Amino acid sequence: MSVGPDRPGAPTPLQWAGSDAQLLILGGGPAGLAAALAARQRGLCPIVVEAQPGIIDKACGEGLMPPAVRALAALGVGPLPGLPFTGIAYVDARAPERLRVERDFPHGPGLGVRRLALSAALQAAVAEAQVPVIAARAIGIKQDDAGVELALEGGGCLRAPHLLAADGLRSPTRRWLGLERPARGPARVGLRQHFFTKPWSPRVEVHWAEGLECYLTPVAEDTVGVAFLMDRSRYLPPAAPSPIQAALALFPHIAARLGPPASSPRGAGPFEQRVSAPRSGRVLLIGDAAGYLDPLTGEGIRLGLDTGAAAVGAVAAGRLGDYDRAYPGLLRRYWWMTGGLLALTRPPLLRRMLLPTLRRAPWLLSAALRLMGEG
Ligand SMILES: Cc1cc2nc3c(=O)[nH]c(=O)nc-3n(C[C@H](O)[C@H](O)[C@H](O)COP(=O)(O)OP(=O)(O)OC[C@H]3O[C@@H](n4cnc5c(N)ncnc54)[C@H](O)[C@@H]3O)c2cc1C
Incomplete structure (x- = not known):
């Protein structure tokens, strides 16, 4: 189900604010949409927010x-x-x-x-799993002890107990949370x-x-x-x-x-994008947003799927610290191999x-x- 303010009759982002989403996912690239599917497999109700309308293309080795x-x-x-x-x-x-x-x-x-075919297939699977996808750009984030609030361009906000930030290489969430580190x-x-x-x-x-x-x-x-x-x-x-x-x-x-x-x-x-930590409170970074080195070994999408699955697992278990512990192991081999090849x-x-x-x-x-x- 794809909804957004531009669709007649679709709920506005503001109306979704009162919905019973258990998980917000920012970014409808491979990491975000795959995490939404993993969340549905675990019985969670996620909502995806994606700025780009329609099927999404991207520079990629594919x-x-x-x-x-x-x-x-x-x-x-x-x-x-x-x-x-x-x-x-x-x-x-x-x-x-x-x-x-x-x-x-x-x-x-x-x-x-x-990428167009991958995006279309992921969007179809997410629609089949009845995950709402809101067409909107997020412009800020706030969190407290009970949840995370995502502010949307044009007004309105969404709230849920947790947020997965799958907003890509230049992740605004990583910046908003001060998790960026220099290359x-x-x-x-x-x-x-x-x-x-x-x-x-x-x-x-x-x-x-x-x-x-x-x-x-x-x-x-x-x-x-x-x-x-x-x-x-x-x-x-x-x-x-x-x-x-x-x-x-x-x-x-x-x-x-x-x-x-x-x-x-x-x-x-x-x-190259580095992070000081893959999580801040109730916000978990996944995919390229969680740190990236280089496409040299062609593993970005695999990392996006792995980090998304681990983050969803931690949310489903109610133990967010599991993600902090799993994260270094998920990226270690990729960083060693890619970093080694680059240095050599x-x-x-x-x-x-x-x-x-x-x-x-x-x-x-x-x-x-x-x-x-x-x-
Ligand atoms: C040249 C090149 C070659 C590559 N080759 C390969 C390869 O062969 N194999 C491979 O596996 N990987 C490859 N990669 C890496 C791969 O493309 C990425 O790892 C992958 O796209 C990461 O997916 P993602 O979902 O984390 O991010 P993205 O695909 O970038 O998706 C992020 C999404 O977040 C959305 N977003 C961002 N900000 C906001 C906001 N404020 N509000 C709402 N939505 C927002 C964006 O619109 C975007 O759709 C390559 C990358 C490059 C650049």
Whole structure:
């Protein structure tokens, strides 16, 4: 059920204030909507507040890791239209034919799926579970011993005993609660666009060049998603003339294989967001809002699902401290692997050694994929 002030006959946000929601969820991205479904599975009555109307697009590499595929299925999301990918290929853009190492996930495939399709499937599952989604922008938060109050743009507010903040990378909730901490690494940003072309590999390909990586994710029989991750100094905003073409100039072997664009360019970042704590009182941060490092290992959506499930579990059990205790363990492996890879590939010399090293020790990539596929 999607309701909002713009729908004739729908209750206004103010009318919802007196409703019996047990849980407010701010943000209708993957973390927020999956948490709403997890809450319904536990018999809770959540209400989601999302500023963007309709199906939501976002800059993303669009590779769902195997644990995310399994978690979404367990929540009753889908079937998701997309293309399975069996593993990951690392390719050195200086010698793409020779310097290439690829391995498969040992525990089943991941899934390349457009954000639009993922958003539509999550929204359908949430509607099926009869979770109200209020189309409104939150502008502030207040809490006391009994609950949390979310102020909405245009007037009105919502109140519930708990709030999950799934409001993304630039989470306003994190700022309102003073939970933000400065980033430690250089700012990295991303750009993505889709192109019509038959995917030529059953794996997600990560092509490494000096100062940026190019990700290729098969998302349909005739479409490949192309995402670039790079230092901010190299970034051209999506509105610039041909930002993707500028980045593709460093990957002529990819540019030569792409057909016409299938979407407009979108950007995101800076990626690194740190928190002093994942919770303040009755407000629990989940998904990117709870801290993020980099999309390099393609695990953002999995983390959003895991943090959301743990936060819902803590709310359902009435023990919010459970979330504080679970949180470090949920993120540890991701921060270690992604942080390690970033640190190793930042100095140009080490970066150039990545693929030759992986060729000599391919078990390193196998071990990484085993970890990414578990859970
Ligand atoms: C270039 C790039 C490539 C990536 N590649 C991958 C990948 O291959 N695989 C993967 O798993 N992850 C990837 N990620 C990460 C992934 O996109 C994120 O981790 C994921 O979107 C986080 O979901 P979320 O629900 O926490 O946040 P979001 O998807 O950002 O959703 C947050 C929602 O909150 C809403 N919101 C914010 N503020 C308010 C407000 N004040 N009031 C109401 N609503 C509000 C927003 O409108 C938004 O819909 C990538 C990210 C980037 C940038």
